[in-house]
Amino acid sequence: METTSTLKITKRDNSKIADVDFNNLAFGSVFTDHMFSVEYVNGQWQQPEIVPYGPISMDPSAKVFHYGQAVFEGMKAFKDDQGDIFLFRPEDNWERINTSSARLAMPELPKEVFMEGLMELLKLDEAWIKAGDGNSLYIRPFHIATQPGVSASPSDRYKFMIILAPAQSYYSGEVSVVFAEKYSRAASGGVGYAKAAGNYAAQFYPTNLAKEEGYQQVIWTDANTHEYLEEAGTMNVFFRVGDKLLTAPTNDTILNGITRKSIIQLAEAAGITVEVRPVAVKEIVEAAQAGELKEIFGVGTAAVVVPFKSFAYKGEDHKLNAPENSYGVQFKKDLNDIQYNRTEDKYGWRVAVK
Amino acid sequence: METTSTLKITKRDNSKIADVDFNNLAFGSVFTDHMFSVEYVNGQWQQPEIVPYGPISMDPSAKVFHYGQAVFEGMKAFKDDQGDIFLFRPEDNWERINTSSARLAMPELPKEVFMEGLMELLKLDEAWIKAGDGNSLYIRPFHIATQPGVSASPSDRYKFMIILAPAQSYYSGEVSVVFAEKYSRAASGGVGYAKAAGNYAAQFYPTNLAKEEGYQQVIWTDANTHEYLEEAGTMNVFFRVGDKLLTAPTNDTILNGITRKSIIQLAEAAGITVEVRPVAVKEIVEAAQAGELKEIFGVGTAAVVVPFKSFAYKGEDHKLNAPENSYGVQFKKDLNDIQYNRTEDKYGWRVAVK
Ligand SMILES: Cc1ncc(COP(=O)(O)O)c(C=O)c1O
Numbered sequence: 001m002e003t004t005s006t007l008k009i010t011k012r013d014n015s016k017i018a019d020v021d022f023n024n025l026a027f028g029s030v031f032t033d034h035m036f037s038v039e040y041v042n043g044q045w046q047q048p049e050i051v052p053y054g055p056i057s058m059d060p061s062a063k064v065f066h067y068g069q070a071v072f073e074g075m076k077a078f079k080d081d082q083g084d085i086f087l088f089r090p091e092d093n094w095e096r097i098n099t100s101s102a103r104l105a106m107p108e109l110p111k112e113v114f115m116e117g118l119m120e121l122l123k124l125d126e127a128w129i130k131a132g133d134g135n136s137l138y139i140r141p142f143h144i145a146t147q148p149g150v151s152a153s154p155s156d157r158y159k160f161m162i163i164l165a166p167a168q169s170y171y172s173g174e175v176s177v178v179f180a181e182k183y184s185r186a187a188s189g190g191v192g193y194a195k196a197a198g199n200y201a202a203q204f205y206p207t208n209l210a211k212e213e214g215y216q217q218v219i220w221t222d223a224n225t226h227e228y229l230e231e232a233g234t235m236n237v238f239f240r241v242g243d244k245l246l247t248a249p250t251n252d253t254i255l256n257g258i259t260r261k262s263i264i265q266l267a268e269a270a271g272i273t274v275e276v277r278p279v280a281v282k283e284i285v286e287a288a289q290a291g292e293l294k295e296i297f298g299v300g301t302a303a304v305v306v307p308f309k310s311f312a313y314k315g316e317d318h319k320l321n322a323p324e325n326s327y328g329v330q331f332k333k334d335l336n337d338i339q340y341n342r343t344e345d346k347y348g349w350r351v352a353v354k
Numbered sequence: 355m356e357t358t359s360t361l362k363i364t365k366r367d368n369s370k371i372a373d374v375d376f377n378n379l380a381f382g383s384v385f386t387d388h389m390f391s392v393e394y395v396n397g398q399w400q401q402p403e404i405v406p407y408g409p410i411s412m413d414p415s416a417k418v419f420h421y422g423q424a425v426f427e428g429m430k431a432f433k434d435d436q437g438d439i440f441l442f443r444p445e446d447n448w449e450r451i452n453t454s455s456a457r458l459a460m461p462e463l464p465k466e467v468f469m470e471g472l473m474e475l476l477k478l479d480e481a482w483i484k485a486g487d488g489n490s491l492y493i494r495p496f497h498i499a500t501q502p503g504v505s506a507s508p509s510d511r512y513k514f515m516i517i518l519a520p521a522q523s524y525y526s527g528e529v530s531v532v533f534a535e536k537y538s539r540a541a542s543g544g545v546g547y548a549k550a551a552g553n554y555a556a557q558f559y560p561t562n563l564a565k566e567e568g569y570q571q572v573i574w575t576d577a578n579t580h581e582y583l584e585e586a587g588t589m590n591v592f593f594r595v596g597d598k599l600l601t602a603p604t605n606d607t608i609l610n611g612i613t614r615k616s617i618i619q620l621a622e623a624a625g626i627t628v629e630v631r632p633v634a635v636k637e638i639v640e641a642a643q644a645g646e647l648k649e650i651f652g653v654g655t656a657a658v659v660v661p662f663k664s665f666a667y668k669g670e671d672h673k674l675n676a677p678e679n680s681y682g683v684q685f686k687k688d689l690n691d692i693q694y695n696r697t698e699d700k701y702g703w704r705v706a707v708k
């Protein structure tokens with residue numbers, strides 16, 4: 001896990017920032033001036049580099065195209081009113097991409113390489129981070145297999161990169177979800193707990209079917225029985241029944257979300273009972289029928305917390321009426337306050353970029 | 355499913371064929387002079403092209419890198435002693451890549467585009483196909499998402515390509531397999547039946563573990579119970595118990611192999627009973643113990659038929675002694691005879707390239 005050399009920076013001549021309308025950003029579609037890149041060759045990470053953002057050259061037989069050896073992360077940088085920049089639990093993203101990489105037989109990346117690359121890239125493209133609630137810079141570290149060759153075996157060359165996309169407040173509209181009854185996201189014994197590229201493409205078709213029926217997202221259930229609720233496409237999920245919060249335990253089919261675990265901590269600190277255990281579809285339907293189901297919300301880096309306005313199961317829609325003291329709204333505020341440096345950070349989650 | 359224009363061919367100035375040692379080819383590592391490529395933009399397949407084989411330029415945010423929208427095929431071209439070239443059931447590969455694409459929310463490719471591109475490419479790189487038993491040209495059609503953008507939704511741009519790699523007789527050595535007890539390849543309700551890139555990366559780590567224990571391949575079992583045998587990493591599997599052949603039915607976790615279905619037809623024509631039904635680990639272990647298990651073999655395009663010399667389950671190795679009248683050896687010969695134009699083709703499987 002050593003690299004052969006230290007970071008080399010090649011700057012872009014003219015920033016393209018003036019061309020960007022920061023009030024009209026489609027999520028993840030505009031990228032900053034620079035990108036970070038480091039290659040793995042001959043069993044060793046090579047010279048890390050920051051270069052102008054631009055196309056990369058790939059052999060058409062590169063293993064990522066054929067065998068899907070690709071993992072990624074999603075994180076954000078925030079700017080406070082003084083212009084200081086902060087990350088949220090970045091080491092957890094570094095750890096998780098290594099967990100994902102290991103499951104896909106890809107090499108792990110040393111922490112210094114990840115952190116130094118990230119910090120230097122953020123400092124260089126600092127102007128792309130706008131202050132103000134909801135504004136952030138979405139950070140996408142990713143790791144792909146680049147060895148040419150069409151035999152189905154692990155690559156011996158890799159590329160790890162970080163790219164950055166300025167993001168506005170993520171308003172997803174009113175979100176109705178449907179519980180999966182037929183399709184599934186992850187096999188037990190499979191790669192569902194890894195942030196593996198292939199896990200996402202696998203969801204697109206069933207999600208399109210759900211959209212045609214008027215639902216914006218699918219909440220996946222276990223592939224064996226479809227009786228237990230797992231997670232949404234890019235978010236973990238919490239259910240509030242009465243005053244208790246329920247969420248599925250992370251296992252090999254569920255991504256160990258950083259927002260999820262932060263919210264569990266915040267909830268417990270606030271004296272809310274959190275039950276981390278398999279959540280049955282049946283109990284949620286029954287709680288809804290009994291008027292005990294107060295909230296369902298998805299949690300993840302991109303949107304922080306998304307309240308769902310209804311869920312559908314076996315063709316029936318169950319409406320959710322946002323309660324006055326919404327847990328979801330409170331957690332979003334709590335997290336944002338830490339992220340934007342508006343409050344004390346009891347947990348040591350905030351990391352300054354400097 | 356229309357294209358805007360017909361095939362455009364740009365030839366390479368000098369062939370690199372003289373540099374290639376055809377007696378020393380590592381599978382899938384050397385590529386021919388040209389490649390076929392067609393892009394999907396604005397809801398339409400564009401001008402198909404054949405160009406010199408070489409790197410492609412990709413945006414680092416291209417969706418294939420992040421969300422694994424990528425499917426592929428594997429097929430072969432054979433040359434007979436007269437120098438004529440043949441394909442084996444190529445329409446089935448075209449159909450299957452479209453089945454795979456549909457499951458990953460990717461557009462289907464028109465048959466004419468696939469077939470014309472394939473035929474013209476083969477004619478152009480015809481010299482790379484060597485006659486002689488075991489020699490062939492491995493053909494890799496693949497389809498990837500190219501739209502830049504890191505939001506988890508289907509791409510609106512794609513690239514479909516065909517690349518070619520000369521191949522020698524595939525000798526895999528003695529193959530010992532292990533039945534999967536913990537890890538799995540595919541979820542029911544998932545994408546196991548698609549030739550999706552992500553399905554392969556998911557197998558690398560557990561396959562590495564098997565290799566460390568001295569097994570070359572894993573035979574995957576169902577993810578729910580691990581009690582039923584599904585398929586190997588890149589091959590379907592047949593079990594011969596007494597004089598009967600058993601193989602798992604194709605469903606949403608198993609690839610519908612072209613070799614598999616051809617062998618089922620050959621076996622039935624030869625009066626062999628083929629039971630296409632769930633095959634329990636238990637019955638195979640019991641058949642082995644009773645001396646009734648005669649053969650297990652994997653079948654697929656790359657190796658045609660691979661006899662396994664043993665299987666392991668719950669830490670116990672069960673040796674298989676190749677019987678005199680091996681079904682596997684017979685089917686391999688039958689298929690090769692059709693493929694190399696050495697026999698009549700009763701089934702209409704052989705397609706001449708001209
Ligand atoms: C499948 C999946 N689940 C959950 C999450 C939420 O994880 P985090 O809170 O770390 O962003 C994500 C997104 O990152 C995801 O892709």
Ligand SMILES: Cc1ncc(COP(=O)(O)O)c(C=O)c1O
Binds near residue numbers: 656
């Ligand atoms: C998972 C899997 N199963 C089975 C096969 C065999 O299919 P075919 O006979 O069409 O090559 C392959 C290879 O193509 C495969 O990748």
